[in-house]
Structure formats: structure tokens, C-alpha cells
Amino acid sequence: MPLKSKDLLGLEYLDKKEIELILDTARPFKDLFTRSIKKVPTLRGKTVVNLFYEPSTRTRTSFEIAAKRLSADLVNIAVSTSSVVKGESLIDTGKTFEAMKADFIVIRHSLAGAPAVLARNLNASIINAGDGFHEHPSQGLLDLFTIREKKKRIAGLKILLVGDILHSRVAKSNIWGLTKLGAEVRVVGPPTLIPYKIEELGVKVYYDIEKALEGVDVINILRIQLERQQESLFPSVHEYIELFQMNKERLKFAKPDALIMHPGPMNRGIEISSDVADSANAVINEQVTNGIAVRMAVLYLLSAKKR
Amino acid sequence: MANKNKIIMNKEEMNKAIKRLADEIVKENSGVEDIAIIGIQTRGVPIGKRIITEILKSEPAKGLKEIPFGILDITLYRDDMDSMASVPVVKDTVIPFDINGKVVVIVDDVIFTGRSVRAAIDELIDFGRPKRIELAVLIDRGHRELPIEPNFVGKKIPTKREEIVAVEVDEVDGKDNVILRQKEK
Numbered sequence: 142m143p144l145k146s147k148d149l150l151g152l153e154y155l156d157k158k159e160i161e162l163i164l165d166t167a168r169p170f171k172d173l174f175t176r177s178i179k180k181v182p183t184l185r186g187k188t189v190v191n192l193f194y195e196p197s198t199r200t201r202t203s204f205e206i207a208a209k210r211l212s213a214d215l216v217n218i219a220v221s222t223s224s225v226v227k228g229e230s231l232i233d234t235g236k237t238f239e240a241m242k243a244d245f246i247v248i249r250h251s252l253a254g255a256p257a258v259l260a261r262n263l264n265a266s267i268i269n270a271g272d273g274f275h276e277h278p279s280q281g282l283l284d285l286f287t288i289r290e291k292k293k294r295i296a297g298l299k300i301l302l303v304g305d306i307l308h309s310r311v312a313k314s315n316i317w318g319l320t321k322l323g324a325e326v327r328v329v330g331p332p333t334l335i336p337y338k339i340e341e342l343g344v345k346v347y348y349d350i351e352k353a354l355e356g357v358d359v360i361n362i363l364r365i366q367l368e369r370q371q372e373s374l375f376p377s378v379h380e381y382i383e384l385f386q387m388n389k390e391r392l393k394f395a396k397p398d399a400l401i402m403h404p405g406p407m408n409r410g411i412e413i414s415s416d417v418a419d420s421a422n423a424v425i426n427e428q429v430t431n432g433i434a435v436r437m438a439v440l441y442l443l444s445a446k447k448r
Numbered sequence: 449m450a451n452k453n454k455i456i457m458n459k460e461e462m463n464k465a466i467k468r469l470a471d472e473i474v475k476e477n478s479g480v481e482d483i484a485i486i487g488i489q490t491r492g493v494p495i496g497k498r499i500i501t502e503i504l505k506s507e508p509a510k511g512l513k514e515i516p517f518g519i520l521d522i523t524l525y526r527d528d529m530d531s532m533a534s535v536p537v538v539k540d541t542v543i544p545f546d547i548n549g550k551v552v553v554i555v556d557d558v559i560f561t562g563r564s565v566r567a568a569i570d571e572l573i574d575f576g577r578p579k580r581i582e583l584a585v586l587i588d589r590g591h592r593e594l595p596i597e598p599n600f601v602g603k604k605i606p607t608k609r610e611e612i613v614a615v616e617v618d619e620v621d622g623k624d625n626v627i628l629r630q631k632e633k
Contacts, residue, residue: 143534169538180573181524
């Protein structure tokens with residue numbers, strides 16, 4: 142069963158079977174990393190454009206490595222240094238790359254829905270690498286892959302997302318993906334950072350971290366975006382640390398083998414203490430490795446002849 | 449018109465053919481030294497394992513407990529991805545030994561156009577530099593599109609291009625059979 146869409150815009154738009162197909166395909170791709178030659182000729186002759194309207198190192202590099210390991214040609218566009226700053230529209234920019242025969246456009250944009258606009262207007266496959274507060278599907282998929290790899294399943298697990306749920310596209314993709322695969326998803330954070338009516342997505346909301354941690358199998362700690370602090374969404378960083386930082390003491394409320402995840406980059410000493418980040422339960426570096434395998438799987442599965 | 453299926457090899461004939469493949473591999477290589485077997489997913493894998501079982505029964509393999517065995521999935525090396533409506537499922541490639549200096553015998557159930565074998569050789573070479581690569585197939589049905597010929601053949605069957613040769617093996621299909629199937633007109 143192939144993917145239904147030519148694009149990857151979010152986990153909201155994938156069904157359970159499609160998500161499982163991507164995770165199943167990523168596993169043999171991960172095996173490639175143990176070989177001395179980590180490259181296969183699968184996407185030879187295809188062109189991938191990384192179009193990043195926001196700065197990013199890990200996601201952009203991860204897509205770059207994924208494309209190169211599949212033998213695709215790759216172009217990186219950092220919008221701040223391109224002619225896009227001269228005022229060209231998003232659709233015109235996309236059409237320019239399509240005229241250059243780009244097969245995939247991986248786009249990060251500060252506005253939610255920007256990838257969907259491109260997807261509707263272009264034949265190339267559009268991959269959302271993060272759009273506003275909306276979704277970051279490849280990060281969501283790599284989180285799912287990591288959880289499944291470590292816990293051997295997702296259905297029935299209790300998974301807690303901690304922190305700034307409101308501004309986190311990672312949280313949104315996690316919520317869509319994890320609930321579709323049958324996990325119990327909990328969120329905890331300051332009330333100002335929990336989106337209105339988020340319960341309607343099937344998650345349980347907590348404001349007390351110790352209660353939220355009770356019996357959880359996985360803790361996904363989100364980055365506190367310090368730049369948002371200027372909007373006074375919580376009283377002070379010090380108070381956030383007091384109430385929500387994941388540290389050794391708090392960890393005792395979770396299951397002893399609970400996985401510690403973080404999408405990076407981490408603010409050590411703020412949302413996560415160093416001893417937790419470096420603990421045996423942390424899989425933060427493995428998330429990065431798995432990200433390449435999952436992105437290879439996405440590029441591979443979207444490379445079917447355009448329908 | 450309904451599908452017409454004709455059994456062209458039964459269990460017994462398959463066993464005989466696999467034993468003969470094993471005998472020829474040992475004979476042509478003057479023994480079992482340096483030999484490794486690699487089966488192409490899916491049905492080349494059980495056939496490759498059966499060849500190893502037969503080789504281990506042979507005189508030159510006396511005292512030997514195992515022969516290196518690997519599994520090759522050629523999906524990521526195919527040359528027809530562009531023409532497919534959906535991409536094929538990627539399976540495992542497992543080569544748990546060093547292929548450098550080995551005589552690697554690739555095993556597949558059927559050779560047809562030769563493109564799968566081309567992909568298998570490409571992938572294998574990414575793992576190292578074998579001393580020699582040989583090819584053993586249960587069925588050669590002709591219609592090559594590349595200049596590739598097997599070293600060892602279980603049975604040669606002249607076919608029409610549009611016919612289908614289906615190899616069934618107990619390990620995957622629950623029975624041993626080779627079937628020639630006429631495509632519905």
C-alpha cells in the first residue's frame with residue numbers, strides 16, 4: 142500500500158497504515174548506516190531543494206544527509222541570502238524550482254500552511270520541515286520510530302509531552318501520530334502554553350508535573366523558546382525551572398525505564414537538567430540518527446511515479 | 449479465459465535440482481574453501497539455505513559446521529523506480545561476514561531479464577571486493593535484457609515473455625512447486 146498523497150504536510154493527514162508504512166520502511170534504511178558505504182542509488186537523478194525560511198541546522202542537515210544517502214542531488218536555499226528577500230511570492234519561488242526540475246521541495250516556513258499552499262500549486266512533492274506552530278511531521282515520525290524501536294510498540298503506552306505545547310509544532314505532530322497509533326498522550330505545562338481545547342485532540346491535560354508523570358513510559362521534553370519569554374507567557378524562567386524542569390527528583394514519578402526524549406536544541410538547566418539529558422534513559426542522540434532513516438523513508442515512499 | 453497453471457517442477461524435482469546446484473558449486477570451485485552463499489529476497493533466501501545444507505553433506509565439506517550465508521534485498525538498487533506506480537517494500541539485507549576475498553555465490557529462484565542480478569551485483573560490491581561472484585538459479589526462463597548468464601542452473605525452461613514463472617517454497621508459501629502461469633488475455 143503506497144502513501145496516498147504526493148506530499149508530506151503533517152501527521153494529521155496520514156492514516157494509521159501510512160504512518161506504520163513509513164516507520165517500517167525506515168528500519169531497513171537505518172541498517173544502511175552500519176555499512177562502510179552508507180549510500181544507495183535509489184534516487185539517482187532526482188533533485189531535492191531544501192527551502193528554509195527559518196534558520197535550522199539539525200533538520201536541514203538531516204534532510205541533506207538523507208537525500209545524499211539516496212544519491213539524489215541536493216540544493217540548500219537559505220532564504221535570508223537568496224532573491225526571495227527581494228519580495229518574490231512563495232508560489233513563484235516554488236515554480237522557479239520546479240522549472241529547474243526539482244522533484245522534492247523540503248520547506249520550513251514561519252507561517253502555518255505555507256507547505257500546503259506550495260503542495261496545491263506544484264507537481265513536485267512538498268515535505269513540511271516545520272510550519273509555524275502547526276506541524277513538524279518528520280520530527281513526529283522520528284519520535285514515533287524511536288519510541289517503537291525502544292518500547293517495541295506504541296499502542297497502550299503513556300506518553301507525556303512537557304512544556305510549551307502552544308508554540309510547538311513537534312508537539313502537534315506527536316499528538317496526531319501517537320493518538321492514531323493508540324498511545325495515551327498527556328501534556329503538561331504552564332496554562333498559558335497549553336492550547337485552548339487541546340483535549341479535543343484526545344489528550345489529557347495536566348498542570349501538575351508530578352501527577353502528569355505518574356506511570357508514564359515516555360517523556361518528550363520540549364524546548365522552551367526563550368524568545369517567547371518576552372511575551373510574558375510565564376512569570377520567569379526561574380519559576381519555569383521550579384515547576385516544570387525535568388530533573389532526577391521528578392523522574393522518580395515516572396516508570397523507572399521511562400524514555401527521555403528531546404527534539405533539540407536543548408536548553409540545559411532550563412527545561413531539562415544535565416543529569417537527565419545524559420542519563421541512561423535518554424535517547425536524544427538516537428533521535429538524531431533515526432531522523433535520517435525516517436527522512437530517507439519519506440523521500441523513498443514519495444518518489445513513486447507521480448499519480 | 450481462465451488462468452491456466454502448469455506445474456513444471458514438483459517438490460521432488462526441486463530437491464534434486466537444488467542438490468545438483470550444490471554439487472556443481474562444490475565441483476566447479478574445487479571444494480568449499482572461501483565459498484559464501486547470498487540469497488536474494490525473497491525466495492532466493494530459502495533456496496540458498498537449502499544449497500548450504502546440501503553442500504555441508506558433500507565430501508569436501510566434511511567436518512565443516514557452516515558456510516557463510518547472507519541475505520540481499522535489491523529494492524534500493526533497482527533501475528525501474530521511475531516507471532513504478534508505487535515503490536516496493538524495502539526488506540532486510542543482512543551480510544554478517546566479510547565478503548572480501550570470498551567466492552560469493554548469489555542465489556535466486558528465477559533469472560529473467562537479468563536486471564535483478566545486475567542490482568544484486570551492484571549492492572554486493574558496496575560491501576567489499578569478493579574474489580569472484582557467481583550466480584546460481586533454480587530456473588532460467590530466458591528473455592535476458594542484459595549480458596548476464598548464471599554459472600549454475602537448476603532447470604532451463606523456454607517461456608513466452610508474457611508468461612509467469614512462479615516458484616513456491618515451503619518456507620514462504622507452505623509448499624514446493626514451480627508453476628508456469630498463462631497470463632489472462
